[in-house]
Amino acid sequence: MTGSLAPLRSAEIIAVGSELLGSTRIDTNSLFLADALASLGIALRAKAVVGDRRGDLATMFRLALERADLVILTGGLGPTDDDLTRDVVSEVLGLPLAEDPAIVADIEARFAKRGMRMPAINRRQAMVPHGATVLENPNGSAPGLLMNVGDRVVVLLPGPPREMKPMFERVATFVLSRRARRERFYRATILVAGRSESHVDEAIQPIYAPLATAVPPIETTILATPGQIEVHLTALSDDPEIARRALASARDRIAAAIGDDAFSLDGRSMEDIVGGLLLGAGSTIAVAESCSGGLLLSRLTDVPGSSAYVRGGVVAYSNDVKTAFADVPADLIAAHGAVSEPVATAMAEGIRARMGATIGVGVTGIAGPGGATPTKPVGTVAIAVAGPAGTTVRTVRFNGSRAQIKHYASQSALDMVRRTVARNAAVRRD
Amino acid sequence: MTGSLAPLRSAEIIAVGSELLGSTRIDTNSLFLADALASLGIALRAKAVVGDRRGDLATMFRLALERADLVILTGGLGPTDDDLTRDVVSEVLGLPLAEDPAIVADIEARFAKRGMRMPAINRRQAMVPHGATVLENPNGSAPGLLMNVGDRVVVLLPGPPREMKPMFERVATFVLSRRARRERFYRATILVAGRSESHVDEAIQPIYAPLATAVPPIETTILATPGQIEVHLTALSDDPEIARRALASARDRIAAAIGDDAFSLDGRSMEDIVGGLLLGAGSTIAVAESCSGGLLLSRLTDVPGSSAYVRGGVVAYSNDVKTAFADVPADLIAAHGAVSEPVATAMAEGIRARMGATIGVGVTGIAGPGGATPTKPVGTVAIAVAGPAGTTVRTVRFNGSRAQIKHYASQSALDMVRRTVARNAAVRRD
Secondary structure, eight states: OGGGSOOBOEEEEEEEOGGGGSSSOOOOHHHHHHHHHHTTTOEEEEEEEEOSOHHHHHHHHHHHHHHOSEEEEESOOSSSTTOOHHHHHHHHHTOOEEEOHHHHHHHHHHHHHTTOOOOGGGGGGGEEETTOEEEOOTTSSOOEEEEEETTEEEEEEOSSHHHHHHHHHHHHHHTGGGGBOSOEEEEEEEEEOSSOHHHHHHHHHHHHHHHTTSSSOEEEEEEEETTEEEEEEEEEESOHHHHHHHHHHHHHHHHHHHGGGEEESSSOOHHHHHHHHHHHHTOOEEEEESTTTTHHHHHHTTSTTGGGTEEEEEEEOSHHHHHHHHOOOHHHHHHHOSSSHHHHHHHHHHHHHHHTOSEEEEEEEOOSSSOOOSSSOTTEEEEEEEETTEEEEEEEEOOSOHHHHHHHHHHHHHHHHHHHHHHHHHHHHO | OGGGSOOBOEEEEEEEOGGGGSSSOOOOHHHHHHHHHHTTTOEEEEEEEEOSOHHHHHHHHHHHHHHOSEEEEESOOSSSTTOOHHHHHHHHHTOOEEEOHHHHHHHHHHHHHTTOOOOGGGGGGGEEETTOEEEOOTTSSOOEEEEEETTEEEEEEOSSHHHHHHHHHHHHHHTGGGGBOSOEEEEEEEEEOSSOHHHHHHHHHHHHHHHTTSSSOEEEEEEEETTEEEEEEEEEESOHHHHHHHHHHHHHHHHHHHGGGEEESSSOOHHHHHHHHHHHHTOOEEEEESTTTTHHHHHHTTSTTGGGTEEEEEEEOSHHHHHHHHOOOHHHHHHHOSSSHHHHHHHHHHHHHHHTOSEEEEEEEOOSSSOOOSSSOTTEEEEEEEETTEEEEEEEEOOSOHHHHHHHHHHHHHHHHHHHHHHHHHHHHO
16 A cells, blocks of 8 residues: 555654743754664654744644655644644644544553543543544653655654654654665764864865765765764665665775774764773773863763773872872972873872772863963863883863863873773784 | 834744754754843744755745744855855845955955965855845854844854854844843743652642743743753743842742752752852862762862862772772671662761761762662662761662663762751751
8 A cells, every 4th residue: 555655755853842942951852863764764854843832833834744755743742732733733734633532541541550530631632633543652641643644644753752762663663664765874983083173074085075976875974073073974775785885895994094093983982992992902991080070980981881891990189189099199299280291190000000900091180260370271181091011191282161171181081091902902913 | 223123022043054954963052042032032933953955944044034033044154065054045035145355354364374275165155145244253264144134133153153152142242132122031940859840840839830920920841851850930021120039039939849859049050059068168078989980070070169179089890999999898898789878888988088078978889781680770879978977878779771870870969968068057057
């Protein structure tokens, strides 16, 4: 039956709810949906957020329906007066609403389970446009709805991510995949540290430019995100094998042109990559950090299984803690200042010895806004990495807010650890 | 001149750029703009993201122009072919583009400063629709543009937040504020820890319900965010004094109904509030954390000036580090397990003594996904806070991902510190 219908190529998303128009909440559902749609070969054409106004929602819905093969509306399916999505969609499509007794029974059962009677207003959630398919919601009271409008598809999903995501996954698997075109989007990502966006672009432009017109065509996007540059490659193809091979080849050529600065070829984060290297080398790590204030340790321990290689660490905000917990000589601090390469080195070597780790890291700097001196402005950070083959130390100057400086310091430290562990592994292989 | 024009009451935002339709990037500019617009009494009516497609942008821009008094477009002002915003706006408004020699000179000077010649394509950024006001961009090469269209206003801003924000702030101060209506939106926020959303709602519903129809009317929104519940109050009024007084009174009545669980009445974060309490009490803090992995210390040190009260801490992932750095007896760990109240207590008391701090905190738990035991599932966390008046300890069970459990553990620990310091202060006052 669906075989005769045209494949779904484009989608628009409309998020409904006045709360999404304030300054405190953002629609993240659309990120999940964009990804899920790409794997069905459906391109997201536009997305919009509208408040709880009948007219605005109707206009936006009509517009989306004119342009896209698939229109997804999220939110506005609750039981109260300002939940308008069902009403507006049924009105625009000319499909009258009728109460579905099975949904009423479901919602009544949900309430009964908590020993409560269903409030009368929840009956609204049982109203179904004529001919619509009801999508079960195991995580909430609002069922979803799916309608075929000619060869277009309209899907109504609840707003809360934990209700929306599993519901959409089922719709994707059981309904949309049958209407997908043979071409799908495939992706590869390269993450880069230690180079600016324009330097990355310069190095790889000769590689990616011709890819745009190759078969299959590969599109390249370069994004600067805090502490790293991301290179995203997207291929559209009807053959998964061909797409994956083309992407892998493009990714490897780009990575080779970037060299050591390309730290992740599979989308894994810096802390994940560092963890993998440490685990692979049978190494452990210990950290003494000052200005990064625990963020470096927190990122290291964000990785599942990190207890296998993170020995632990010290956040040494005051000088006597640096001395007592990481064996930094007090006269060294007096001679060079707490923010200095000798102190960073002593922190790295001290914590390495004290915790008996393969790798020791020392980070000391000025996160700001206070604490600057004429020779050491806010953002000055000394980072040392001590390992079996000796200690590397460098001083970097970061710009930005306190939070940004903390992040950049942790990223640079992780990157230095990465290079150290990779180098050690290479030496051992020789 | 502008005095005769109607005030600006509503706005729409259109973010332009195909990269904003993927799964890796989200438009956060609109959060900043929503807030800035509210303080001008301008309500955000809808927002949209469109890709680099001429037709889609034109349609969305026409639609916004029909409905809103102010239309803000962000992005698409770069020098390349897919930067369409200038072209589309000039076309829709029927305002021909002409090159502005002053902008060319500016961009040339920017490049010259870096010892480079301006690429020819950057001339595109100097094209200005007839009659438009050019908005200087000290942080980038793309100038902004402002146009009066009858009594409507159209503003084009660059996409990068660090270029967009200062530019919009100047537009708001020097142009939009003259067109603002006398009513502005005023806000108050109450942050709550240790209670569910529905329990907060239950406690304060009798207070906020009548406020919606009071003079001035106050709207209440309750949001559940990780580890806390946020109560947002919004008043629309033409008198700042009346609005602020009404909001303060509403906030105080709501806070009183919630009691100790209401931890912030001015929007400040938990770590900020805790820092203020420590500073006010002349107290210092030291932390020994295991499962939260440095996140608690990182949050404490996110607060500017925290070096005045954060002594430091230890991330003790392995048992021997707990013993060596926080004086936790090895036989205590053997007897009770690392995740236990006695060990959390020993960590808090040990680090407090070792670092000579007023308050010591111990956090030990299972962040997952591994590490669970039959009696201690993933998410089990023991937290102890040691102070001059003794030690409080509790065991909590959190649900969620590893990152969520780390966050909840740090939030609960901070909240326990808050209650301890507040209680100590109250005792001292008695």
